[in-house]
Amino acid sequence: MVGGGQLARMTHEAGIPLGIRFKLLSDTPTDSAAQVVGDVVIGDYRDLDTLRDFARGCDVITFDHEHVPLEHLRALEADGIPVRPGPDALQHAQDKGVMRERLTALGAPCPRHRIVRDVADVVAFAEEGGGFPVILKTVRGGYDGKGVWFVRSAEDAADPFRAGVPVLAEEKVEFVRELAANVVRSPHGQAVAYPVVESRQVDGVCDTVIAPAPDLSAELAGSAQELALRIAHELGVVGHLAVELFETPDGRILVNELAMRPHNSGHWTQDGAVTSQFANHVRAVLDLPLGDPRPRAKWTVMANVLGGDYPDMYSAYLHCMARDPQLKIHMYGKDVKPGRKVGHVNTYGDDLDDVLERASHAAGYLRGTITE
Numbered sequence: 001m002v003g004g005g006q007l008a009r010m011t012h013e014a015g016i017p018l019g020i021r022f023k024l025l026s027d028t029p030t031d032s033a034a035q036v037v038g039d040v041v042i043g044d045y046r047d048l049d050t051l052r053d054f055a056r057g058c059d060v061i062t063f064d065h066e067h068v069p070l071e072h073l074r075a076l077e078a079d080g081i082p083v084r085p086g087p088d089a090l091q092h093a094q095d096k097g098v099m100r101e102r103l104t105a106l107g108a109p110c111p112r113h114r115i116v117r118d119v120a121d122v123v124a125f126a127e128e129g130g131g132f133p134v135i136l137k138t139v140r141g142g143y144d145g146k147g148v149w150f151v152r153s154a155e156d157a158a159d160p161f162r163a164g165v166p167v168l169a170e171e172k173v174e175f176v177r178e179l180a181a182n183v184v185r186s187p188h189g190q191a192v193a194y195p196v197v198e199s200r201q202v203d204g205v206c207d208t209v210i211a212p213a214p215d216l217s218a219e220l221a222g223s224a225q226e227l228a229l230r231i232a233h234e235l236g237v238v239g240h241l242a243v244e245l246f247e248t249p250d251g252r253i254l255v256n257e258l259a260m261r262p263h264n265s266g267h268w269t270q271d272g273a274v275t276s277q278f279a280n281h282v283r284a285v286l287d288l289p290l291g292d293p294r295p296r297a298k299w300t301v302m303a304n305v306l307g308g309d310y311p312d313m314y315s316a317y318l319h320c321m322a323r324d325p326q327l328k329i330h331m332y333g334k335d336v337k338p339g340r341k342v343g344h345v346n347t348y349g350d351d352l353d354d355v356l357e358r359a360s361h362a363a364g365y366l367r368g369t370i371t372e
């Protein structure tokens with residue numbers, strides 16, 4: 001696996017029961033996954049020679065992030081190493097402009113959008129839709145809301161162009177909530193769909209995920225799953241695909257973006273589904289039959305744990321575990337810095353309000369924003 005973050009750490013964990021020999025290319029020896037994987041190469045994934053040396057002897061390559069240059073992935077394929085997901089699929093997760101163009105061609109519902117070259121272009125785009133605000137996004141390199149601008153006027157529109165990366169303009173969608181339809185597809189073309197989840201963001205960062213999304217009609221849930229399966233099939237995705245969606249007040253769904261790797265909106269599956277997204281990602285990448293994606297509990301809630309002012313979260317375990325025996329804590333081994341995602345908790349049960357309260361209490365207590 002290329003990339004040493006928490007997604008690699010948890011994918012490695014899912015491969016252990018299968019006896020999979022897992023090799024990691026990590027930026028530093030202290031990255032989240034590098035702390036726990038036995039076979040670690042430290043190097044820069046942007047360097048082709050490093051990637052080639054790393055890939056030698058691997059049966060298949062997969063990723064914890066989407067940033068490996070496409071030409072490098074094509075070079076590995078030419079060397080005879082299976083790359084999953086492959087570059088033809090991955091380009092849609094690397095570049096929001098490519099993603100929008102392809103999804104529109106497939107007839108997938110998207111917000112109104114256009115690549116813009118300068119502020120005048122942005123103003124024209126806004127006027128066609130009845131004026132500001134509009135959303136501007138750098139087509140590459142954004143994450144957790146970085147690289148996304150809510151633009152209220154022409155004066156605000158200059159910033160995104162400074163990075164020198166193409167900029168995508170989108171209508172500002174008045175969504176009622178954000179959903180994610182997560183699917184896993186194998187090279188054989190077998191695919192499974194997890195229940196559609198609701199994802200709540202705070203300051204552009206995923207805060208809570210509720211599985212399944214409360215009060216979502218069976219019809220809309222089914223069409224979101226079908227859409228995600230169709231995108232996985234049409235784009236030739238192998239492994240886990242997260243389709244981030246907006247639900248509109250008139251009961252439609254629009255695609256926000258695609259992620260082709262295990263995803264934060266699927267962390268609940270570790271404790272809440274028969275087969276986790278990580279286990280199914282491993283199976284898909286190895287072209288093994290996929291596992292049952294169905295939920296184990298009526299409700300599962302995942303809450304991200306962000307860093308607070310106290311570097312030591314371990315001392316909070318006693319209170320959290322004693323308060324909620326169903327709680328599952330997943331920490332990533334990262335240094336605690338304010339606002340940084342350092343772990344998550346999952347908990348489950350039959351009463352959604354109770355499950356939500358337990359998850360958010362634990363996440364807040366670990367962070368130090370709740371003290372009793």
Ligand code: ADP
Nearest residue numbers: 111135142143144145146148170171172173257
């Ligand atoms: P990132 O790649 O950083 O995750 P996203 O494209 O997912 O960026 O955008 C981050 C957040 O910004 C979304 O979760 C959503 O809350 C908001 N957002 C993005 N695009 C739109 C849009 N067209 N309309 C309204 N809100 C949006």
